[in-house]
Amino acid sequence: MxxxxxxxxxxxxxxxxxxxxxxxxxxxxxxxxxxxxxxxxxxxxxxxxxxxxxxxxxxxxxxxxxxxxxxxxxxxxxxxxxxxxxxxxxxxxxxxxxxxxxxxxxxxxxxxxxxxxxxxxxxxxxxxxxxxxxxxxxxxxxxxxxxxxxxxxxxxxxxxxxxxxxxxxxxxxxxxxxxxxxxxxxxxxxxxxxxxxxxxxSKSAHTLKVGKEAFYRQLEMGLDDAYALASKVMTENMLAMDAAEGIDAFLEKRPPVWRGC
Known part of the structure; x- marks a missing residue:
């Protein structure tokens, strides 16, 4: 080695x-x-x-x-x-x-x-x-x-x-x-x-990825731009399969099965 x-x-x-x-x-x-x-x-x-x-x-x-x-x-x-x-x-x-x-x-x-x-x-x-x-x-x-x-x-x-x-x-x-x-x-x-x-x-890899990226990007922005970015990210996140699965799992009182997308 x-x-x-x-x-x-x-x-x-x-x-x-x-x-x-x-x-x-x-x-x-x-x-x-x-x-x-x-x-x-x-x-x-x-x-x-x-x-x-x-x-x-x-x-x-x-x-x-x-x-x-x-x-x-x-x-x-x-x-x-x-x-x-x-x-x-x-x-x-x-x-x-x-x-x-x-x-x-x-x-x-x-x-x-x-x-x-x-x-x-x-x-x-x-x-x-x-x-x-x-x-x-x-x-x-x-x-x-x-x-x-x-x-x-x-x-x-x-x-x-x-x-x-x-x-x-x-x-x-x-x-x-x-x-x-x-x-x-x-x-x-x-x-x-x-x-x-x-x-x-144990969390959704997709959710962690988009959240971490948004966290660091918004830190460098003014307040209005930060909220605009965060709203855009949350909209896209909400439409992702893992978000649908996570919400359904919460409502159905069962563990989520993440797909990473």
């Missing part, structure tokens, strides 16, 4: 695809190879109707330490540096654009682009011991790309505090600020994430 096959692991079970960052010796730093694997795997998942939910996890003492700084320092010239940040942005955007919901399972420290990775996911669960930081300012490199996801996940002043100070916040603060949904004991993290993943996977 090659390095490219081992730095990112995938396990599928009952409609849930778990992607696990597997560079524990490098604190799961986002090397070009790892980001390329993530990019490719997300593209495959987007085309896989059997996958209803994605869980993003990591092995080792950290969730993700951000970019691989040794690799970054070895880059030659503007074009090589720009290509790395373009790849990173593509991966983060792919998570947001993915038809399936993505849950971050954060067991430990997530810093810089690792924090960006968490903020880009639709949901995030964290162990009590987890911490989050955008510490680029400490080494003369403002976390500008992590800023995009972070500023869309927490309040402006909270995001600026993290970006300007570089100080880590604990899991409880991350929960209060909205960066993560729930904080649980480390030993309960797997079961809590699995429970939520199973719950979401």
């Amino acid at each position: 090659s390095e490219l096959e081992t730095i990112l692991l995938r396990r599928d079970e009952a409609g849930v695809a778990t992607l696990t960052l597997n560079r524990p010796e490098a604190r799961n730093a986002l090397s070009v190879a790892l980001m390329s694997e993530l990019d490719s795997e997300l593209a495959r998942i987007a085309r896989d109707p059997a996958v209803r939910v994605v869980v993003l996890a990591a092995n080792g003492p950290a969730f993700c330490a951000g970019h691989d700084l040794k690799e970054m320092r070895a880059l030659q010239g503007r074009d090589e540096v720009a290509a790395v940040f373009a790849l990173c942005s593509r991966v983060m955007t792919a998570i947001v654009r993915l038809p399936q919901p993505v849950i971050a399972k954060v067991h430990a420290m997530a810093t810089a682009a690792g924090c960006q990775l968490v903020a880009s996911c639709d949901l995030a669960y964290a162990a009590t011991e987890a911490k989050f930081a955008t510490p680029g300012v400490n080494i003369g490199l403002f976390c500008s790309t992590p800023m995009v996801a972070l500023s869309r996940g927490v309040g402006r002043k909270q995001a600026m505090e993290m970006l300007l100070s570089g100080r880590p916040i604990n899991a409880g603060t991350a929960e209060r600020w909205g960066l993560v949904n729930h904080v649980v004991a480390a030993e309960a993290l797997d079961s809590e994430v699995a429970s939520m993943a199973r719950l979401i996977a």
Whole structure:
């Protein structure tokens, strides 16, 4: 098995695809190879109707330490540096654009682009011991790309505090600020994430897809345009087969049988 096959692991079970960052010796730093694997795997998942939910996890003492700084320092010239940040942005955007919901399972420290990775996911669960930081300012490199996801996940002043100070916040603060949904004991993290993943996977894949897409599109709109989009999406959703089945099942007091359309 090659390095490219081992730095990112995938396990599928009952409609849930778990992607696990597997560079524990490098604190799961986002090397070009790892980001390329993530990019490719997300593209495959987007085309896989059997996958209803994605869980993003990591092995080792950290969730993700951000970019691989040794690799970054070895880059030659503007074009090589720009290509790395373009790849990173593509991966983060792919998570947001993915038809399936993505849950971050954060067991430990997530810093810089690792924090960006968490903020880009639709949901995030964290162990009590987890911490989050955008510490680029400490080494003369403002976390500008992590800023995009972070500023869309927490309040402006909270995001600026993290970006300007570089100080880590604990899991409880991350929960209060909205960066993560729930904080649980480390030993309960797997079961809590699995429970939520199973719950979401039980829903109509078609409904999840149209709803997730509409959620992110309307965030960037003014109020009138957002309601116009939402009304259009709900009209199309209402006419879908899964909506008819869901309503009939509710009225008939039986479980729905989703068709994915």
